[in-house]
Amino acid sequence: MASLEAARELLREFPVADGHNDLPWALREQVRYDLDARDIAIDQSAFLHTDLARLRAGGVGAQFWSVYVPSDAAFLPRAVSATLEQIDCVRQLIDRYPAELRAALTAADMEAARAEGRVASLMGAEGGHSIDSSLATLRALYALGVRYMTLTHNDNIPWADSATDEAAVGGLSAFGRAVVREMNREGMLVDLSHVAATTMRDALDTSVAPVIFSHSSSRAVCDHPRNIPDDVLERLPANGGVAMVTFVPKFVLQAAVDWTAAADENMRAHGLHHLDTTPEAMAVHRAFEERTPRPVATVSTVADHLDHMREVAGIDHLGIGGDYDGTAFTPDGLGDVSCYPHLIAELLDRGWSRTDLAKLTWRNAVRVLGAAEDVARDLQARTGPSNATPEQLDG
Numbered sequence: 047m048a049s050l051e052a053a054r055e056l057l058r059e060f061p062v063a064d065g066h067n068d069l070p071w072a073l074r075e076q077v078r079y080d081l082d083a084r085d086i087a088i089d090q091s092a093f094l095h096t097d098l099a100r101l102r103a104g105g106v107g108a109q110f111w112s113v114y115v116p117s118d119a120a121f122l123p124r125a126v127s128a129t130l131e132q133i134d135c136v137r138q139l140i141d142r143y144p145a146e147l148r149a150a151l152t153a154a155d156m157e158a159a160r161a162e163g164r165v166a167s168l169m170g171a172e173g174g175h176s177i178d179s180s181l182a183t184l185r186a187l188y189a190l191g192v193r194y195m196t197l198t199h200n201d202n203i204p205w206a207d208s209a210t211d212e213a214a215v216g217g218l219s220a221f222g223r224a225v226v227r228e229m230n231r232e233g234m235l236v237d238l239s240h241v242a243a244t245t246m247r248d249a250l251d252t253s254v255a256p257v258i259f260s261h262s263s264s265r266a267v268c269d270h271p272r273n274i275p276d277d278v279l280e281r282l283p284a285n286g287g288v289a290m291v292t293f294v295p296k297f298v299l300q301a302a303v304d305w306t307a308a309a310d311e312n313m314r315a316h317g318l319h320h321l322d323t324t325p326e327a328m329a330v331h332r333a334f335e336e337r338t339p340r341p342v343a344t345v346s347t348v349a350d351h352l353d354h355m356r357e358v359a360g361i362d363h364l365g366i367g368g369d370y371d372g373t374a375f376t377p378d379g380l381g382d383v384s385c386y387p388h389l390i391a392e393l394l395d396r397g398w399s400r401t402d403l404a405k406l407t408w409r410n411a412v413r414v415l416g417a418a419e420d421v422a423r424d425l426q427a428r429t430g431p432s433n434a435t436p437e438q439l440d441g
């Protein structure tokens with residue numbers, strides 16, 4: 047109990063800057079952006095991991111709201127327009143709850159929101175399919191407020207390999223490297239969650255700004271392709287980047303990896319996408335779980351990842367990206383956005399210092415965005431925007 051109170055006290059000064067929350071997609075899937083039907087000013091615990099009261103209880107001071115859209119072939123023709131609809135949803139949320147949420151485009155905006163006691167609201171696009179292989183579209187997303195882009199989601203794109211697809215490009219193509227360079231020039235963080243390890247390494251070879259992993263854990267602790275190999279973590283100090291540990295059980299608990307494969311197959315057998323979190327899909331999940339109890343991750347499971355990642359990458363290169371409202375299951379003790387204090391309390395009990403925890407929760411995320419801004423100012427003073435195309439660079 048003493049550690050939990052100490053955790054809450056620390057978060058009052060250095061709140062969580064979380065790298066990834068899928069609330070906008072959940073609102074699209076559940077109520078087609080009807081914010082009256084899912085008014086997050088009131089308790090939404092029956093439907094969502096996220097509402098305003100639980101954000102406050104969890105000590106959240108900044109949130110990268112994911113403006114995710116699916117990367118499967120059936121959705122690709124409308125990926126750009128759907129991404130714009132996701133951006134519009136975040137803007138509607140900020141406008142609807144101005145006392146609690148503050149639009150944030152810069153590191154300075156994040157600090158201003160913290161001083162005001164509001165949640166700095168940033169956006170991250172989850173997957174390079176959202177730009178349809180167009181650098182002009184990339185720049186347009188930046189102009190609309192998107193401050194990171196995950197290079198892939200679950201499927202390969204023409205210029206980058208995903209962690210969960212068959213290797214095709216071998217990492218980044220020439221156009222993929224041009225995307226990274228243009229992101230550096232704009233000041234948009236390069237997010238390497240979801241990408242293949244080859245893509246991670248190519249991006250680190252290319253980027254002159256710090257990268258992030260918005261919601262990934264350690265592959266050495268849990269051998270899942272969505273996690274980060276140690277050789278990549280070892281490169282973060284030279285790059286300046288930040289790896290934000292995720293809470294998704296199938297990425298943090300080895301026993302959950304095998305169970306999830308079976309659960310995903312069950313979803314497909316019912317004609318559902320394995321990432322579907324609609325009420326119908328959740329009913330299918332629950333029925334499967336009743337027949338085959340799932341292995342349970344805990345707060346300690348996530349802390350094990352952070353302990354290892356700190357040993358490999360150093361405390362200056364860690365953050366938190368819970369992936370709330372983007373996962374069907376959560377670890378015990380980390381059931382929704384109110385639960386971050388439980389993780390901080392666990393780390394306090396493991397001997398993490400207040401200084402280390404302030405870096406984990408707040409300072410590293412603010413620093414990495416500020417560093418991307420610094421790089422962008424320098425590049426823009428020396429180079430103009432690129433209009434390269436995949437046809438020109440990749441043939």
